[in-house]
Amino acid sequence: MSESKIRDKLISNLSIFDMGLELVGKEYFVPNSEGTRGFIDILAKDNYGRYVIIELKRSNSSSRQAIHEVLKYIEGLKENKSLKDDEIVSLIVSTEWNELIIPFSSYVSKFNSEVVGFKLHIDESHNPISVDKIKPIEIQNERVFSHNHTCYFYFDKNSMNAGLKSISDSYLAKGIEDYVLVVLKYDAVSVDQDKSIVGFRECFNLSNEMVSLNFLVYTSNQLLSDVRYLKIIKSNENILEEFDEDYISSLKGLDKTEELNRIVLDQLPFAKKDYVELGYPAKFSHDILECGWEVLYIKRYGRVLNNDILTDESIINELKGLTGHDYCIYQKKFRSLEHFKNSSMEMESCLTHHYVWRKGVASAVQDACNRLDEKILNSINSYIFNPSNTLYTINLMIKSAMQSENVEQWIPRYFIDIETDDYFYKYYGCLIELDLGAGEIDLNKVIEDCYEGNESKIIKSQAHGGFDKNDCEFVMTYGLEYANYLVVLNKKENVENGFYYNGFRYCRAESPHPYAAIINFIKTRTEFCKSIYELYDRHDLGGGFFIH
Known part of the structure; x- marks a missing residue:
């Protein structure tokens, strides 16, 4: 039976959707001045007074066209009836969903207009019997490397070559096909003494002699979808025995995906190595690349190998965490204003838990696009450093000052620099000082107010880089x-003119140096900052490890 006959039977049974639908018309003509006119299968209104587009498909081949049709009808209806996105609901109704589920899920995640999917069940005479609401699946096709890296160290080239094959075998045995292996050699000649000490590794060999580890294979894999991980887990009885489904369900977003990835990788077989350490973006950037390890080459596998526009530099930058997925660091140069606009969600994602700067970045993108509409761009660059634990930042700044190192490297900030022939715009975020009076701030009082009086809660956060999602509120308690x-x-x-963003608009104001406030804070709040340093020093085991 044709779609038109099923459509006519469905019109007589709109109550099947349980939305209080009232028919407006079938084969409803939608004109559009831009040439995207068409006929909506069924147009109705729901019990909230919204227009409801019903697009009916009954085969995999025709369902592929559904998203395109719906997009066309939404825009045509908006123009024809002067509607907003929230005044339109689209129902995609199909008897087959194999070909439709991915484009449907992608549409739902990216567009503002509400779209609901239904699987239609019909009897032998093609009469509609019932509908099941379709739950969009989580799609993870975009390249995101896990932030849980592994460092495999080797004494010599022969043991490293054997290790390379075993790393690949280990990944494939666990169902992971998309990954990179960065092969590095230790060479401290071009690095200063202090940094070479951080980079240098040695351990005991089979003869119980302490020997230098001269080669490193640094690796990370591309994250899969949660659905794919769960399939791997449920097909492995050893993993399934200890799998805590309730705990996994309590996690959201990348935190959930990273935990599923860890569960899958933390199983036999393990790769051959002479020594092994866990890695993460900051470690790769500071303790490896800046401390005597030289990249020899990069091996790619799976979909990463298929990407012929992906440069080695891009892979290195992603492993260094410059994409913002770890909520800490983001860095990017933009090719055009459109590229800048399309990347705004990336920048905001890096600031997921930093509501002040996230709003500032969103406003900066909008403001810049308004200002630059008619101007010729020379460059757009952005950088975000969002460590999200200002107490730990103060500690690191004090330690760096005591060791005559660069203090500014630890200061939280973001900037978006835009240059045209005539203008230079710098949107930036920084810390500023609050007036809490002349009295000294008490660290114990801060710990009581922010950490339930338990200083170990501050130290525990170091297990994941010191990240504290409540940092925006906590900093205000100490000025x-x-x-x-x-x-x-x-x-x-x-x-030059300065502006302050008050949460709604940019107001003319003096613009401070982005580093001035926190540096002055450390200089003037000496006892408080000394207490912070002593707190971390009491728990410091060295090598980036803390006891709590």
């Missing part, structure tokens, strides 16, 4: 606050 600013330089007239 700091996160803020957003803009500086506009008219290059021809050499005139």
Whole structure:
């Protein structure tokens, strides 16, 4: 039976959707001045007074066209009836969903207009019997490397070559096909003494002699979808025995995906190695690449190998965490204003738990696009450093100052620098000082107010880089606050104006140096900052490890 006959029978049974639908018309013509006119299978109104587009498909071949049709009808209806996105609901109704589930799920995750999927059940005479609401699946096709890395160290080239094959065998045995192996050699000649000590590794060989580890295979895999991980887990009885489904269900987003990835990888067989350590983006960036390890080459596998536009530099930057997926660091140069706009969600994702800067970045993108609409761009660059634990930041700044190292490297900040022929715009975020009076701040009082009086809760956060999602609120208890600013330089007239973003708009104001407040805070709040340093020093085991 044709779709049109099923459509006519469905019109007589709109109550099947339980939405209080009232028919407006069938084969409803939608004109559009841009040429995307068409006929909506069924147009109705629901019990909230919204227009409801019903697109009916009954085979895999025809269901492929459903998303395109719905997009066309939504835009046509909006233009024709002066509607907003929230005044339209689209129902995609199909008897087959094999070909439709992925484009449907992708549409639901990316577009504003509400789209609901239904699987239609019909009897032998093709009469509609019932519908089942389709749950969109989580799609993870975009390349995201896990932030849980592994460092396999080897004494010599022969043991490393054997290790390379065993690492690949280990991945494949666990159902992981998309990964990279970065092969490095230790060479401290071009690195200063302090950094070479951090990079240097040695351990006992089979003869019980302490021998240098000269080669490293640094590896991470591309994250799969949660659905794919769960299939791997449920097909492995050894994993399934200890699998805590309730705990996994309590996690969200990348935290859930990373935990599923860890569960899958933390199983036999393990790769051959002379020594092994866990890795993570900051370690790869600071303790490996900056401390005597030289990249020899990169081996790619699976879909990563199929990507012929992916450069080695991009892989290195992603392993260093510059994509923002770890909520800490983001760095990118943009090719165009459109590229900048399309990357705004990446920047905001890096600031998922930093509501002040996240709002500032979203506003900066909108403001910049309004200002630059008619201007020719020379460059757009962005950088975000969001460690999200200002107490630990203060500790690191003090330690660096005591060792005559670069203090500024630890300071939280973001900037978006945009340059045209005539103007330079700097949108930036920084810490500013609050006026809490002249009295000294008590660290014990801060711990009581923010960490339930338990200092070990501060130290425990070091297990995942010191991240604290409540940092925006906590800093205000001891006299700091996160803020957003803009500086506009008219290059021809050499005139500079500063603006403060108040949460709604940019207001003319003096724009402070992004490092000034926290540096001044450490200089003036000496007893408080000394207490912070002593707190971390009491729990410091060295090598980046803390006891709590």
